[in-house]
Amino acid sequence: MEKNRSDCPISCSLEVFGDKWSLLIIRDIMLRGKVSYGEFLESEEKIATNILANRLSVLEAEGILTKQVSPHNKSKYCYSLTPKGVDLxxxxxxxxxxxxxxxxxxxxxxxxxxxxxxxxxxxxxxxxKLHRDARHAAL
Amino acid sequence: MEKNRSDCPISCSLEVFGDKWSLLIIRDIMLRGKVSYGEFLESEEKIATNILANRLSVLEAEGILTKQVSPHNKSKYCYSLTPKGVDLxxxxxxxxxxxxxxxxxxxxxxxxxxxxxxxxxxxxxxxxKLHRDARHAAL
DNA sequence: ATTAGCACTTGCAAAATGCAAGCAAATATA
DNA sequence: TATATTTGCTTGCATTTTGCAAGTGCTAAT
Incomplete structure (x- = not known):
């Protein structure tokens, strides 16, 4: 974990998700039930593939999302919110x-x-609902 | 006003303040009573001068902040929140x-x-309190 | 075997950020 | 009055991030 600009909780939070895309991905999961890279790509805001991959990676590293191989398809991943993510x-x-x-x-x-x-x-x-889902996804 | 990525209110909002600095400036005004360019520069996160100038300009153009010449010093400006800004x-x-x-x-x-x-x-x-202040600043 | 789905990765251009010096107007000081 | 300081930016440049579109390798379907 890198050095923070300050110890203000707002600042630390913005260092994690203070960009134009992260909370849109969170929205897609929370409010639209999207779970996969391909589904996020389809949102009307049209995120770029490299930005999506990078944001997902950061959100996972921050403990906001988890990523699991799909039960139906080994080349497909499903993302879900951790409790930390749900609390966004x-x-x-x-x-x-x-x-x-x-x-x-x-x-x-x-x-x-x-x-x-x-x-x-x-x-x-x-x-x-989301906290229930998060507990279920952790199984 | 430019074309938006989508008509989702979250997306439109993030286009305005979805960056690492804008809400920090809002914080400084709301929670720390800062009002001037020099004061924002002093925050522990150390925003760059060109970023600060640009963010302030955008927030003003979006109707979130207003800028007035200080009553004591003609080369100094005081920023304050509009009702739209307060509601952040x-x-x-x-x-x-x-x-x-x-x-x-x-x-x-x-x-x-x-x-x-x-x-x-x-x-x-x-x-x-902030809405009262916003009404007072509009006089 | 071939084609399609899937999740990225890559190369490049454009845009944004960050650093530090510079500038002009207003104010304070000698 | 002349000089120094304050104030709010602006600027030049290097670095980083974003965006576009093509590419890659593995899995699944036909």
Missing amino acids: LPIVIEIMDWGARYHKQCPRRELGKRIKKEKAMVIREYLD | LPIVIEIMDWGARYHKQCPRRELGKRIKKEKAMVIREYLD
């Missing part, structure tokens, strides 16, 4: 809420509308 | 909480301990 959910939801409020070109869809109405409940709900 | 607080607090929980080298100080105990209340308290 409130950040992702807050970013989503802020974005929906201040970006006209980002209309709220179903989930966004629920978040507007009952944010805390949505967060708890997803945290429970 | 929950994101900053969630990042801080996550960082404190998962980074051993980032011990919780007074505010971090309060956040651990009563996050929602801290957020509401700071939102109220």
